[in-house]
Amino acid sequence: MPATYYQRSGLRRYFQETGEVWLFARRFFKEALHRPFEGKELLRQCFIVGNQSLFLVGMTGLIMGLVLTLQTRPTMEDFGAEAYMPAMVGVSIIREIGPVVIALICAGKIGSSIGAELGSMKVTEQIAAMEVSGTNPFKYLVVTRILATTLMVPLLVIFGDAIALFGSFLVEHMKGDVSFRLFFNKVFRQLGFGDLIPATAKTFFFGFAIGLIGCFKGYTSKKGTAGVGRAANTAVVVASMLLFVLDFIAVLVADIFFDL
């Protein structure tokens, strides 16, 4: 009996929360399209989101490029196909590994930060204080943050991809004496619009999902300081899962339109 009860209440909570996220997203679109626009705060949030993740994304990208090339090279050599290394690494990073890994890093860094910040503002009544001063806190806090992540995550992914390719080049240069120009010629000769457009387009959705879930969890957090921790934690978990779902959908859609 208790197991059935918990399963049922867990399932109900899941559907209830999915509905709440949906309503939250709908409110975002409604508020984002109406004046007044918080342009200054949006720029500030873009700077915070980009600046606070730049080093982490750069390091992740570099290690991703180094490791991927170091681990793949011996196998490619066995087949006498080391000349294809730049093309293979380029396609893997640009199409799939770069966007997904960097978006996951952003979910951890940015999503948790937004969840914790808004959660603590809620608990300390700062959001209520904004509301009673005649300011729309949703527009000021939520709309700006979701827009900032939607705009900045794609830029961070492009930056991370570039660093990853550079890391791959370093290994190729050391092991195979490949020049910078030759390496990047081979990379870009292999890449087409079918690789670049879907890979870039999906990062906007990744950024939106990270901002949406972070803001939702923080803005609706309850139960005091424990709720703040829970908001930060669940923002990362839910956003990460959502990224995989979105990636799967993006691959399906890209397959239809670009015949991957």
Add this chain to the structure above:
Amino acid sequence: MEPLIHIENLYKSFGGLHVLNGFSLDLYDGENLVIVGRSGSGKSVLLKCIVRLLEPDSGALEVLGQPVPQLSQYEMDHLRTEVGFLFQGSALYDSMTVRENLEFPLRRHPEKMKGHDVGTLITSTLESVGLAHTVDMMPEELSGGMQRRIALARTLILRPRIILYDEPTSGLDPITAKEIIELMLRIQEEYHTAALIITHDMDCARVIANRMIILIDGKNYAEGAYAELSMSPDPRVRAFFK
């Protein structure tokens, strides 16, 4: 005389918990009305209903002659500039300096500047709470009493006609609490505001109240001046004055 706040038979419940059970009050211009009640008796819920942070279940609720539950969001935002709210925990924006905290509501309601520039308004308001030197400090650098004063300055900068105080002296030492009470009285004189004060601090009530309401079981249990209520033979009323 028309009341600034008129509440009649206000009901609010959360699930099966009935917090306000037909509460009524009238707040008049220039008056300090103190509401006392036990913890969980619905005092803070009442304040939140007045500024529509919570929606009442039923009853009449008018602020400056406008029916709060029926107002559009735009109308409500404008009404809120006439009603200041001092939160129990100050609720200063901790990512902003004192100057930015005060600027924040002003930038969104430029009509409230009335020809003055932002800097002058901030300086004069901070001077009136005695903290002009903290203008570039962050909230975390201020003591609890200073934070309460800055929160009051942020409320005053829009020049409201009514100020709602939620436990203005809670968590403060007796000396700082006394300073806050004196500041509240001085502000009322200087800015000609009416105040609705929720407190457990009977010293605060004694000094500041023109009139008091005792809230028990979600409704008005007793009403009168401090001296009158403190002499009441009713044990439930006397319990507050021990």
